[in-house]
Amino acid sequence: MASELAEKAKEAFLEDDFDVAVDLYSKAIDLDPNCAAFFADRAQANIKILNFTAEAVADANKAIELEPTLAKAYLRKGTACMKLEEYSTAKAALEKGASVAPNESKFNKMIDECNLHIAEEEKDLVQQMPSSSTTPPLATAADSPPVPSPAAPAKPMFRLHEFYQKPEEVVVTVFAKGIPKQNVNVEFGDQILSVVIDVNGEEAYHFQPRLFGKIIPEKCRYEVLSTKVEIRLAKAETITWASLEYVKGQALLPKPNVASAVSQRPVYPSSKPAKDWDKLEAEVKKQEKDEKLDGDAAMNKFFSDIYQSADEDMRRAMNKSFAESNGTVLSTNWKEVGTKKVESTPPDGMELKKWEY
Secondary structure, three states: OHHHHHHHHHHHHHOOOHHHHHHHHHHHHHHOOOOHHHHHHHHHHHHHOOOOHHHHHHHHHHHHHHOOOOHHHHHHHHHHHHHOOOHHHHHHHHHHHHHHOOOOHHHHHHHHHHHHHHHHHHHHHHHHOOOOOOOOOOOOOOOOOOOOOOOOOOOOOOEEOOOEEOOOEEEEEEEOOOOOHHHEEEEEOOOEEEEEEOOOOOOOEEEOOEEOOOEOHHHOEEEEOOOEEEEEEEEOOOOEOOOOEOOOOOOOEOOOOHHHHHHOOOOOOOOOOOOOHHHHHHHHHHHHHHOOOOHHHHHHHHHHHHHHHOOHHHHHHHHHHHHHOOOOOOOOOHHHHOOOOOOOOOOOOOOOOOOOO
16 A cells, blocks of 8 residues: 555656655655655655755655665755755765765766865855954064964854845845854844844844835745855735835835836837727637637637636646546546546446557
8 A cells, every 4th residue: 555655656746746746655654654765755755845855854864764775865865955055964965875876976976066065165164254464473482382272263254145036025145154043033024024143152143124115924934054044035015125124215116017018019100090909909809708609619618718717736636637537537626636546437328448559
């Protein structure tokens, strides 16, 4: 039973139904919690789902614990850690995997990529360290031997990166290398962002601006990575922010209206009477809507209208049920057809035959 669920999960994964794949792998794991391959495969599906990369790392670790020689478990862990920008951890997992499967070229390619990112991080860290402008005096024979002093801990460097925005969200990045997740506290208000980073033995970092526009706190989120804290602010209104922080008297920038720009057609001098193209287009659409169809054409239009007004789950259900049933079943209930194969159901009085080519 567990293997059958895993096979269905693989089919869902190949069809890009990653949520379904994760659910099916979870059911297979419930039946067989000691199968390392199930955890490794669920990790692969979790990698494909946004905001579930950490779950993929946990699954890969469990697979490695159950079967230390399973090469694909190390590959999944390396891939997930790279997405989280944990390049040192990713490199260690990939090197272990390469020792288990020395003929697998993917490991060496990904290790080289990790080395590049690690070198870039070290370069950025060196550039952030303050340089000394004074040169210490040279020691002489009369000088007493220097007494070693305990090295002061390196103070973390915080730098607010320039934010960028999309129509529906604003992304803010605070660069903070090597900060534990438990030391980062981010809170969201209607128009307030609060970022507090605690550092042992140092003054805490505070960034608490009043934002340019209002946000939806329950839809906002943040993620603590190895070199930065990435914050995503969900806009309450689809407007362009002129800046990250609110400034009194600053005007709002309206959302660009692409449709209106397209509709403004250039006008050229002509002796012919001008045609109202918008009116003609409206008339054509009205004729199409009022057109009465019969037979198969009417049926096809009926199903086409359902598909156009359906949400993503309904469309997936329609496509899956129609394809798997050889055109005999059309369902809009994804919960019903998403986890099983839809069997062919011929109309009453008809018999289903399989053609051999």
